[in-house]
Amino acid sequence: MPEIPEMEVYKRQLSQTIMHKKIVEVIVNREKAINIPTAEFKELVNEQLIVFVSRRGKHIIITLGNGYYLVGHLMLGGRIYLAQPGEKLKTSGSVIFTFRDESKLFFINLRLGWLHLYTETEMDRAFAGLGPEPLGPFFTEELLSTKLAQKRGAIKPLLTDQEFIAGIGNCYSDEILFEAKIKPDRKAKELNSDEVKRLFFAIPSVLKEAINNGGYMEKPFSLGDNWTGGHNEHLQVYDREGQPCYRCSGLVQLITLSGKKSYYCPSCQK
DNA sequence: AGGGCAACCCGGACGC
């Protein structure tokens, strides 16, 4: 379930590999994944140049030469793969773009995930409800503190609320709370200023470390890529139920909060 | 407001 670090790793690799390439073929194997009729989608995407690659929350954004935007959300299990010219893949892919140099960009396993073609207005509308980018300049301690004070619920589910902060999901919310030494069921508005400060610093610090390590994905982005997925063995609490905490040797516990799995160390998170 | 829940979807895990 890609979150900011995984999408950022994709974004950086896409920026280095597909920029200024021209799309010469579009294959849509899964029509449900796109937002307009396939013929229209192909008409608007084929023959276009890739002019920019960016990210908003968990969305990847590919800007085309004609001013349209390909906006993708991988949801669960979705992934992106860049195949070298002539490289054969076992999976068919939900949507595939072939470039003039015969490399191919695969969007794979878009089951709940999607790849939409938007005008700028449509994209703005799609992103209108998203909270601040936690790695962006507008995410300040004061903003976080103010927003926390307005919320009655527990901090863990709040961190995964895309309207509260964009791009954090189930895994990194647990990792962030571990780093900040805050228990996931603590009420957001009851965090003291020291805890808010720790949370504020833990958010970018955990996300940036995960990005540097390549995120926690299982599959590479392309042949020879040994960056993607490097964070897997660095996770502190996520999916480590019953295993010793790396910080204090307490046992990592799993609880459910608002229907969300929440891993934490009961002895060093307060 | 926020918690609960169903729907979406199917790969992968598990049972036999």
Added chain:
DNA sequence: TGCGTCCGGGTTGCCC
């Protein structure tokens, strides 16, 4: 090896 069953995960929408 195979076939059936079930679960998970982010998001949306609807209910209370």
